[in-house]
Amino acid sequence: MSVLIIGSTALDSIRTPHSENPRLLGGSASHAAVAASFFTPVRLVGVVGDDFPKRYMNLYQRHGIDLAGLQILPGKTFHWSGEYELNMDNRRTLLTELGVFETFTPTLPKTHQSSPYVLLANIAPSLQSHVLDQMRRPKFVVADTMDLWLNIALHDVLALLKRVDAFVLNESEAHQLTERYNMLHAAREIHKLGPRYVIIKKGHNGAMLSGPSGVFLAPAYPLDCVVDPTGAGDSFVGGMMGYLAATGGPVEKKIRRATIYGSVVASFCCEGFGLTRITRVKRRDIDRRVRELERLVRW
Amino acid sequence: MSVLIIGSTALDSIRTPHSENPRLLGGSASHAAVAASFFTPVRLVGVVGDDFPKRYMNLYQRHGIDLAGLQILPGKTFHWSGEYELNMDNRRTLLTELGVFETFTPTLPKTHQSSPYVLLANIAPSLQSHVLDQMRRPKFVVADTMDLWLNIALHDVLALLKRVDAFVLNESEAHQLTERYNMLHAAREIHKLGPRYVIIKKGHNGAMLSGPSGVFLAPAYPLDCVVDPTGAGDSFVGGMMGYLAATGGPVEKKIRRATIYGSVVASFCCEGFGLTRITRVKRRDIDRRVRELERLVRW
Numbered sequence: 001m002s003v004l005i006i007g008s009t010a011l012d013s014i015r016t017p018h019s020e021n022p023r024l025l026g027g028s029a030s031h032a033a034v035a036a037s038f039f040t041p042v043r044l045v046g047v048v049g050d051d052f053p054k055r056y057m058n059l060y061q062r063h064g065i066d067l068a069g070l071q072i073l074p075g076k077t078f079h080w081s082g083e084y085e086l087n088m089d090n091r092r093t094l095l096t097e098l099g100v101f102e103t104f105t106p107t108l109p110k111t112h113q114s115s116p117y118v119l120l121a122n123i124a125p126s127l128q129s130h131v132l133d134q135m136r137r138p139k140f141v142v143a144d145t146m147d148l149w150l151n152i153a154l155h156d157v158l159a160l161l162k163r164v165d166a167f168v169l170n171e172s173e174a175h176q177l178t179e180r181y182n183m184l185h186a187a188r189e190i191h192k193l194g195p196r197y198v199i200i201k202k203g204h205n206g207a208m209l210s211g212p213s214g215v216f217l218a219p220a221y222p223l224d225c226v227v228d229p230t231g232a233g234d235s236f237v238g239g240m241m242g243y244l245a246a247t248g249g250p251v252e253k254k255i256r257r258a259t260i261y262g263s264v265v266a267s268f269c270c271e272g273f274g275l276t277r278i279t280r281v282k283r284r285d286i287d288r289r290v291r292e293l294e295r296l297v298r299w
Numbered sequence: 300m301s302v303l304i305i306g307s308t309a310l311d312s313i314r315t316p317h318s319e320n321p322r323l324l325g326g327s328a329s330h331a332a333v334a335a336s337f338f339t340p341v342r343l344v345g346v347v348g349d350d351f352p353k354r355y356m357n358l359y360q361r362h363g364i365d366l367a368g369l370q371i372l373p374g375k376t377f378h379w380s381g382e383y384e385l386n387m388d389n390r391r392t393l394l395t396e397l398g399v400f401e402t403f404t405p406t407l408p409k410t411h412q413s414s415p416y417v418l419l420a421n422i423a424p425s426l427q428s429h430v431l432d433q434m435r436r437p438k439f440v441v442a443d444t445m446d447l448w449l450n451i452a453l454h455d456v457l458a459l460l461k462r463v464d465a466f467v468l469n470e471s472e473a474h475q476l477t478e479r480y481n482m483l484h485a486a487r488e489i490h491k492l493g494p495r496y497v498i499i500k501k502g503h504n505g506a507m508l509s510g511p512s513g514v515f516l517a518p519a520y521p522l523d524c525v526v527d528p529t530g531a532g533d534s535f536v537g538g539m540m541g542y543l544a545a546t547g548g549p550v551e552k553k554i555r556r557a558t559i560y561g562s563v564v565a566s567f568c569c570e571g572f573g574l575t576r577i578t579r580v581k582r583r584d585i586d587r588r589v590r591e592l593e594r595l596v597r598w
Contacts, residue, residue, distance in 0.1 A: 087480045181386045184523055205504040208521070217518050217596050222507070224483055256598035297516050297596055299555035 002041040002066075003245040004112055005033045005238065006131045007121025007144075008101065009046035009070065012274055013081040014230055015094070021228075024274030025056040026080065028121035028144065031231035032238030034275055035265045036119070037063040038283050039242035043112050045069035045131065047104040049077040059279060068109045075100040088226045089203065108134045117245040120164070121234055122146050125156035132163055140244065140251055142166040142197075144237050150176050158193060165251070166197035168237050174200050183208055184215070197255065199240075201233050209259050212252060218259040221267035221293050228273045232266040235278065239265030239286075264289045301340040301365075302544040304332045304537065305405055305430045306420025306443075308345035308369065311573055312380040313529055314393070320527075323573030324355040325379065327420035327443065330530030333574055334564045335418070335541030336362035337582050342411050344368035344430065346403040348376040358578060367408045374399040387525045388502065407433045416544040419463070420533055421445050424455035431462055439543065439550055441465040441496075443536050449475050457492060464550070465496035467536050473499050482507055483514070496554065498539075500532050508558050511551060517558040520566035520592050527572045531565040534577065538564030538585075563588045 012026030029046045036042045043066040050072060060067055076099035084091050106127055116139040120128035128143055135141075143164045149157050150173060157177075161167060167190060175181060178189035187198040187210035197211045204223070209216040240255075240262030247254050264286055271277040311325030328345045335341045342365040349371060359366055375398030383390050405426055415438040419427035427442055434440075442463045448456050449472060456476075460466060466489060474480060477488040486497040486509035496510045503522070508515040539554075539561030546553050563585055570576040 182523070182525070184521055202504065205501065215521060215595055216598070217521065218598075219516050219518070219596070222483055222514060222516065224481070226481070260598050296514055297518070299515065299517075299559050 001116050001245045001248055002043055003036050003117040003119055003241050004043045004045065004069075004108075004115035004135075005029050005036060005119045005121055005241075006045040006069075006106055006128065007032060007119075007123045007234070008078055009044070009048050010078040010080050012230060013079070013095075014228055014273055015081075015083040016088070016228065017084070017086050019273070021273045023053075023079070024276070025059060026231060026274055027078065028123060028231075028234040030060075030275065031234035031269065032119055032121045032241070033060070033065050034063050034278055035235040035238030035262070035269070036242030036245070037065055038239070038265065038281070038286055039246035039261070042066065042242070043069055043115060045106050045108060045112065047071040047073055047100050047106075049073060049075045049100045052077045059275065063279070069106070069112055071104070071107075073100040082230070084228070088229055106131050116140070117241055118142070119237060119241045120144065120160075121237065125149050125153050125160045129156065129160050129163070132160075140165050142168060142237060142241055144168045144234065145173065147173050147176060161190070161194040164195050166199060167195040168199045168201065168233075170201040170203070170233065184210075187215075199237075199259065201236060203229070203232075206263065207236070207259055209255065211255065216256045216259065218256070218263050219293060219297050221264050221289055222296070223267055223270055226270045227277070229270050230274065232269050235269035236262040236266040238262070260290055260293065261286065264293060300415050300544045300547055301342055302335050302416040302418055302540050303342045303344065303368075303407075303411055303414035304328050304335060304418045304420055304540075305344040305368075305427065306331060306418075306422045306533070307377055307400065308343070308347050309377040309379050311529060312378070312394075313527055313572055314380075314382040315387070315527065316383070316385050318572070320572045322352075322378070323575070324358060325530060325573055326377065327422060327530070327533040329359075329574065330533035330568065331418055331420045331537030331540070332359070332364050333362050333577055334534040334537030334561070334568070335544070336364055337538070337564065337580070337585055338541035338545035338560070341365065341541070342368055342414060344405050344407060344411065346370040346372055346399050346405075348372060348374045348399045351376045358574065362578070368405070368411055370403070370406075372399040381529070383527070387528055405430050415439070416540055417441070418536060418540045419443065419459075420536065424448050424452050424459045428455065428459050428462065431459075439464050441467060441536060441540055443467045443532065444472065446472050446475060460489070460493040463494050465498060466494040467498045467500065467532075469500040469502070469532065483509075486514075498536075498558065500535060502528070502531075505562065506535070506558055508554065510554065515555045515558065517555070517562050518592060518596050520563055520588055521595070522566055522569055525569045526576070528569045529573065531568050534568035535561040535565040537561070559589055559592065560585065563592060
């Protein structure tokens with residue numbers, strides 16, 4: 001089954017101690033859509049400006065991503081610029097130019113309104129809710145977020161949480177939202193806010209899934225070389241949703257394996273700048289790395 | 300088979316945001332010995348002063364720990380005092396009184412010299428080497444360390460590394476020793492210094508084992524309530540060595556499961572101040588938690 005993905009579609013300029021990479025294809029929806037596309041058809045909802053490079057349109061299309069929901073507006077594409085420190089964990093934002101994003105209102109084509117799987121990738125929570133308003137009884141809705149929205153739009157985040165099946169956030173965001181240091185406690189608090197599933201991302205330490213049948217500790221695939229972690233979290237949730245949508249059936253039976261697939265797709269994302277590495281990956285590479293990860297945690 | 304454990308035997312005064320606990324039984328060897336005692340007979344080598352409480356001698360004895368190698372000298376027992384922040388990760392040392400430890404030279408009773416399994420728990424690396432000098436062809440030697448020794452006795456650490464089968468340290472120590480942020484790279488560098496096995500502890504994120512047949516990612520048992528993490532690393536390596544010594548046979552076949560047992564024993568350690576929780580644990584509690592951990596990581 002297809003998955004609908006709404007989020008940011010951006011140009012990312014990424015600086016690391018070793019290199020500078022201007023105007024890569026980025027944004028939460030781009031990363032999540034490419035990640036999901038390995039498993040299932042994807043419908044992308046977003047906005048770009050009329051400066052958006054044709055080659056990136058081609059990239060989406062090569063991944064079979066349905067662009068009927070991608071608005072192209074006069075003006076500039078959202079541009080983000082950031083810099084990583086040597087440890088590749090600490091990141092600082094150098095620049096944010098919203099461009100056409102400033103006035104973006106996602107409007108779903110009629111065909112998209114009955115998508116069974118919905119991924120509300122990182123974007124303002126009011127826009128995530130606005131998309132949900134247009135959906136007809138989706139089967140499974142996942143929302144991602146970032147610290148910015150917890151800071152400036154907490155009320156909107158809380159309203160959204162009542163309407164989603166799963167919520168994805170990282171450790172520091174979980175602490176920020178719940179004031180709990182212990183991630184079991186944080187997950188419990190977030191469940192009370194609505195979602196049946198809570199997924200707390202821990203970067204290279206994997207992720208913790210909390211759901212109706214308890215906790216699952218998902219490992220991260222250990223990487224020999226992290227080139228650029230930008231979009232790893234989006235790839236994780238995109239891969240997870242793609243896998244869930246592809247396999248269908250009861251979510252509870254698939255979600256553990258789905259987080260493993262998400263984790264592995266995210267590992268490929270980190271091995272190149274922007275989407276450069278992941279767009280050269282084949283489904284069989286992902287399956288191979290999942291099997292390898294199985295061996296890395298078996299005792 | 301029995302395991303010989305040399306390390307510090309101390310009184311720990313531990314302060315957390317919620318409580319103050321003076322003069323608990325502590326020290327790397329105490330934690331490691333109690334942890335190992337669930338699996339196999341333990342021979343403790345250390346030193347205490349004549350102020351060492353009788354009840355702590357009884358505690359060792361209740362765990363069947365052979366004290367023939369424990370020196371009791373006139374003077375004060377090593378006393379350490381530390382304070383944890385609310386997140387229970389950040390710790391600062393308030394006080395260190397070496398007491399009889401200052402002039403300690405471990406001398407092994409003849410019976411101890413042929414112990415097949417040797418755990419050099421955290422103590423000055425020159426003393427760890429001095430113990431090895433007295434051993435007759437041990438089967439498997441593991442050394443633990445701390446940042447202090449990397450700072451003030453690096454030469455001794457490097458000399459020791461050439462003589463041990465396995466080296467245990469935490470992430471920040473691995474970075475300090477190798478200047479690598481990536482723990483796969485750090486492990487590789489440490490292998491070059493001598494040990495066949497490198498175990499990098501990551502606190503509540505588990506541990507990474509690197510050995511002849513590759514990498515193993517050991518999860519940590521997720522705790523609902525961390526009361527006092529002091530000694531968790533010592534319990535981890537103690538439990539691991541106890542399990543290895545108990546099962547015997549080729550280390551390579553057992554070491555993954557051994558790190559899981561270590562991880563679970565460490566989880567019990569964290570649930571009470573000092574040794575208060577772990578000394579109330581039975582072997583069946585450990586086995587139950589290992590089975591639970593298996594379920595937490597299965598997909």
